[in-house]
Amino acid sequence: MLRILRKNGYHAPSVTPEALISDAIDALKSDDTGALVVSSDGVSIQGIISERDIVRGLQKYGASALDLNVATLMTKKIITCTAGEPAVAVLAKMHRHHVRHIPVVNEGKLDGIVNIRNIVELRLDEMQQDAKAMCDNIAHA
Numbered sequence: 001m002l003r004i005l006r007k008n009g010y011h012a013p014s015v016t017p018e019a020l021i022s023d024a025i026d027a028l029k030s031d032d033t034g035a036l037v038v039s040s041d042g043v044s045i046q047g048i049i050s051e052r053d054i055v056r057g058l059q060k061y062g063a064s065a066l067d068l069n070v071a072t073l074m075t076k077k078i079i080t081c082t083a084g085e086p087a088v089a090v091l092a093k094m095h096r097h098h099v100r101h102i103p104v105v106n107e108g109k110l111d112g113i114v115n116i117r118n119i120v121e122l123r124l125d126e127m128q129q130d131a132k133a134m135c136d137n138i139a140h141a
Contacts, residue, residue, distance in 0.1 A: 001090060001104050002083040004118045005111065012037045012103060012113040017046050017071035021057060024049050024070050034115065035101035038074045043109045047074035048101060080105045081114070087126070091119045 013031035015024050017038050027036055028051065035050035049070050057065040057073040065073065079097045081090045083104055090102060094116055104112040 001081055001085055001087070001112075001114055004087075004114050004122060005083055005104060008112070008114075008118065010112045012110055014039045014042055014110075015049060015070055016040055017069060017074070019070045020066065021049075021054060021068050021070060021073060022066040025054065025066070033101075035113070036070075037103050037110060037113060038070055039110060045078055045080070045103055045105070045110055047071070047076045048078060048103070049074045050101065078103065082106065083111060087119050087122045090114065091116070091123070094119070 013027060013033050013035075014037040015027050017040060019027075024036060028034065035048050037045055038047040038049055039045055047070075053073045053075055054065070057068065061068065079093055079099055080103050081093065083106060094100060094102060100116045102114055103110055104114060
């Protein structure tokens with residue numbers, strides 16, 4: 001995760017629990033992301049609000065969902081990882097918990113966020129490097 005954070009930055013798009021869903025939608029668009037960390041202070045994590053959460057809210061509440069607080073629709077059970085976890089372990093967490101975004105924490109504090117696209121890109125890069133190294137070893141053998 002450290003390579004992803006170094007590449008993308010130690011930043012997690014966030015929104016407060018009191019913000020309106022309509023504000024969260026604006027933030028999702030402006031940050032070009034599929035999920036926002038819900039945090040009152042930018043350090044602690046109260047939840048995550050994703051496009052999926054918003055769609056489910058619209059299905060349940062109709063257009064009035066746009067006027068609800070983020071806390072009403074956010075996912076409260078948060079799956080996190082640390083910067084030191086291997087990509088394959090984080091990918092396994094994503095698969096096991098059916099999530100596409102995972103906040104990265106350091107000593108309980110928000111350090112960033114990774115998504116499944118970040119993990120796939122990292123794994124593809126690692127596999128290409130491994131393949132190149134094997135080809136180089138075979139060529140020099």
